[in-house]
Amino acid sequence: MARRLDPIALSKPFVFAACLLPLAWLVWLTAYGDLGPDPVARLEHETGAWALRLLLATLALTPLRRLGAGAGVIRYRRMLGLFAFFYASVHLAVYLIVDLGGFWSQILQEIARKPFVTAGFLAWLLMIPLAVTSTRAMMRRLGGRWQKLHRLIYPLAILAVLHFVWQVKYGETIAVREPLIYAAILAVLLAFRVPDWLRRARRSGAQQQ
């Protein structure tokens, strides 16, 4: 039987390359000293923003499918999710090594005492089990528990947006716009799931009676 052309499989290398473009662009800016007056702050901002954008893209696939984009879109989910984790890890590494490198005692203080740092760090921690269990073999091994585990993406996405909103300085009306836009997008993406959650809650409630 002749194999039909699979557009999703064909497009995956291009999506992969596209996901690497922000990194390539940042490496370019760094190499040319073109990151602006506060280069480290710029790197932190850009890597964090790309992690969040990819996380939201991952969450957008299920609603997209429901809106008629075709069942195949779900096959991009693992790649986008892993790239979100990748950019979040680069973001954390820039913060820990490039920004706070050498000021180790300050790192622990910041993570423990500053709510926006705590939220961001927690979000990254919660991504680890999702990345580790993202392979097909792990999906099979975990069975029904896989889906349950991967629902962690909802709280961690909320933490990631809070991390962004809370670090804005009082009065920065313009700067706060970007995180608020992400918060609004996340709210819409989560709202899509509410009917499902309600149905599931009703079903498990019925089973208990």
Next chain:
Amino acid sequence: MRRHTVPALPGSQITSESTWLRRRQILKALALAGPALVAGCGRAGDGVAAEAAELPAEALTVTGRSAYSTDETRTSLRDATHYNNYYEFGTGKDDPWRRSDRFKPTPWSVEVAGHAELTGRFALEDLIKPHALEERVYRMRCVEAWSMVIPWVGIPLGDVLKRFRPTSQAKYVAFTTVERPAEMPGLAYPVLRWPYREGLRIDEAMHPLTLLAVGLYGRTLPNQNGAPLRLVVPWKYGFKGIKSIVRIDFTESQPTTSWNLSAGDEYGFYANVNPTVSHPRWSQASERRIAGDGLNLLGNRIATLPFNGYADQVAGLYAGMDLRTHY
């Protein structure tokens, strides 16, 4: 009366006159070659002369070299004039230079009021004329945990204030920034309660480190840096350095200050640089130095010093005060 000591510089840190003269010659040569260099390489480097040509500012005559100056690597003129907090022009770091071209710093006058024998409205020229302009290279520590090293041009504030003969009731000095909605697009947003207000205790205002600046890098202040007249208090967080001053009040009680009014738990009246008192959302223990070395990313963070490194000169002003409550 408390005496202020001028910091003793080790001989090794003082630039010899011949080196200094040689540097001037190099700078002069650079200034002449500036346009050619720019045309040649497309991307203008950090050559101060080439950058200065972009600024609508005039050269100032500066006398003397201040013993208060630091010889740390200076922030490039470009960064010092393209990365600013001046909310009257917008809250983005690039808003001040992008959106301040409509601002007209001349003619300028300052209203002096309150507990002083001499009050009234004074033209900027009359305020400045009796004094010799000094260059002071100061560290500037922003409350957002970044810092710069900037060669300001100005006069010790105390020398100017003394001419108004403040009375014994003058315990504080309050400053007000100009408020011109047509020239300052950021005023359209109620980010802070406009106009911007700042204040100092009278002994802080009279301290020889406190500078009334009219320029930087040997030229008049660009609009984004607070033209034509601003305050520089190097041991305090940058927001104390109020820009484009139009009013000076000698008051008996502690004046209201803008940031303290908006977020009092984050920004105190004193706002002395203090690595042991954190901002509620970030640590003040260290800072990122913006010194134009974009490629050395790992070398940007340095420890923050008490009173921004000016403790020897100013710690005495706060003897007996709990700096945790008076942050």
